């Protein structure tokens with residue numbers, strides 16, 4: 001198989017352009033730790049606060065320290081089938097950017113990616129605005145998005161696109177799902193992998209809410225999170241076409257840190273091609289250092305994650321108690337930071353826009369499911385990951401707006 005089998009011709013075009021000095025950064029001279037290394041008198045960088053962290057560091061795709069820390073963290077919490085090692089990943093300024101890297105280097109302009117409705121519609125911009133890749137929506141007409149039968153709808157989407165002469169290159173799954181707050185079962189994930197194998201598609205898996213999973217006594221059949229990294233591709237699909245993403249924005253509540261990670265365990269050519277434009281998405285080395293320190297501290301991460309999950313569970317119980325008391329229907333969920341509620345069921349106006357306008361009059365901002373290309377109207381996404389006094393104020397305003 002040639003390189004062009006697993007990345008786009010645009011991606012192949014990036015390969016010769018990897019900055020030459022990346023080699024130098026990887027073997028930097030140090031009088032004690034690396035006396036055989038290369039002395040760098042070439043790069044215009046001379047600030048000496050924390051000499052390494054405030055330079056171009058180890059290159060533009062994340063420090064060696066952070067890659068090591070990500071491996072330790074992913075191997076501990078994501079149960080990968082093959083342990084993640086530094087050469088399986090690249091560090092990006094956030095998960096949105098990691099997905100855009102896929103768009104740039106796996107696909108060509110006008111190629112399409114299948115995404116099921118509802119979905120986080122910023123994907124349209126992430127794929128489209130610069131890389132010119134199109135989102136092709138998949139509808140389910142009442143089917144549960146997480147069930148096995150829903151996989152067939154993607155295949156129908158693929159076949160329809162082919163008939164139109166469009167080139168579908170990938171399926172994107174995002175779970176725990178934004179905005180529905182649920183996970184795909186292992187069995188369903190494997191069905192997606194099988195479908196990708198059948199049509200030679202890439203599988204992009206946004207696992208940004210991986211750790212935001214909590215106990216929900218209301219759901220007997222709650223599906224736990226299973227990382228795609230924990231599944232074997234053997235007999236299902238080309239492993240070079242599986243690409244997962246995770247970052248600090250959600251599970252660590254640190255959107256401003258701008259640290260994400262793209263994991264592609266069997267496709268070194270793809271990761272190499274990203275180096276050529278990594279200058280334009282180089283995460284701050286200060287954020288890189290802070291992230292590495294945080295991920296390396298297992299005692300802290302264990303403690304933080306269990307506290308975080310118990311707080312999500314408490315918030316879920318608190319908000320759903322309010323919803324039940326006020327007769328507001330909601331969709332049960334066991335993951336993510338939000339909850340889908342049916343405000344149309346209790347509002348005296350009908351359209352989503354009118355409901356949003358009522359909420360805005362009370363100075364309450366929430367998003368409507370129509371903004372996520374939902375197939376049904378009347379649903380809204382409430383973020384529940386807030387301290388109780390913030391939830392109280394928001395729910396009070398919601399009640400005032402709708403009554």
Ligand SMILES: Cc1ncc(COP(=O)(O)O)c(C=O)c1O
Pocket residue numbers: 093094095096097120174178206208247248249255259260
């Ligand atoms: C599903 C999903 N992916 C990616 C992102 C963007 O993450 P980041 O801030 O790491 O770019 C978000 C943010 O809301 C999201 O919901």
